Amino acid sequence: MATGAGASNSGCRGSDPDSDIEVNLVAIVILNQGRCGLTRCITRYLLFMAVTDLLVIVTAVIINRIPGIYFPGSFLSITPVCSLSITLIHAARDSSVWLTVAFTFDRFVAICYEKLKTKYCTEKMATVVIGMVCVLSCLKSIPWYFIHEPIYTFNKVPWYCRLKDIRYTSVVWTAFDWSDRILTPCLSFFLILLLNVLTVRHILVANRARRRLTAQRNNENKSDKEMENRRKSIVLLFAISGSFILLWLTYVIQFFYDRFTKDFKINGYSDPKFILRESANMLQLLSCCTNTFIYAVTQRKFREQLKNLLVHPLN
Secondary structure, eight states, rough: OOOOHHHSSSSSSOOOHHHHHHHHHHHHHHHHHOOOSHHHHHHHHEEEEEEEHHHIIIIIIIIHHHHHSSSSSSSGBBBBHHHHHHHHHHHHHHHHHHHHHHHHHHHHHHHHHHHHHHHSHHHHHHHHHHHHHHHHHHHHHHHHHHHHEEEEEEETTSOOOOEOOHHHHHHHHHHHHHHHHHIIIIIIIHHHHHHHHHHHHHHHHHHHHHHHHHHTTTOOHHHHHHHHHHHHHHHHHHEEEEEEEEHHHHHHHHHHHHHHOOOOOOOOOOOOOHHHHHHHHHHHHHHSSHHHHHHHHOOHHHHHHHHHHTTTTOO
16 A cells, blocks of 8 residues: 555554553643643643644554554545545644754743743743644645545545655655755754753853852852752753654654665665664654653652552552
């Protein structure tokens, strides 16, 4: 079955959708309670990041991959439905990626710009940014619906999806394809790296200044508490953005390899190009279920809420 390049780049046979869905549902439930000791702004970002990660699993694996592999010829294989599912995959993926960028930028502002922090790092502003990211991601993904055509038509019903030849011959579609891949994940990849570098530089400078100041005032307790709060925020930020970078790195390498070599032919499952592509897909999907584990490792109150959630039914 052929479902188009958009579908093939969005799922992986090695993914376990049940565990991914459970992980993200647990994160959504706990974060929605707002008892993790995080600010409303941070909680809002983390909550919607979990929601978009869940949507990626639902659209890319449950709606697209599983029916395509195990239930060929189902209702989901009709061309308009297939095209719509591919469009939804790209919209959910882009929302997930750019919410990670938005969260990284929010923490960059909170750490590096104290005056701007009071105006930008608020729950209201976070809601506006999240809404804009999701709307723009959906609008950006609309062209994917029109780039597919049916493989064959039976009883006037078009079946399956394949990319139109115009995608490879039209300058407009070539530009769209490049811009789509450059924006997600290449530009987001670069922005997260840049923001983290700037944040680290600011922290190092600020820490040296605070040590000198506290040494003069001899007020170690207050300094330790503030430094500890800053350290926890940095650990959460770097864990989420670092996980994103590591898990998307293979996808970025595979994208540039395909575009510069222009060798799209795959000779069986043992072909290194097939292994690289499927590994990139698997790691990309894995990035949609790692944030909950990061919360559990870095946030003590999140672990407490997770324990209460598991013990409560038994009680």
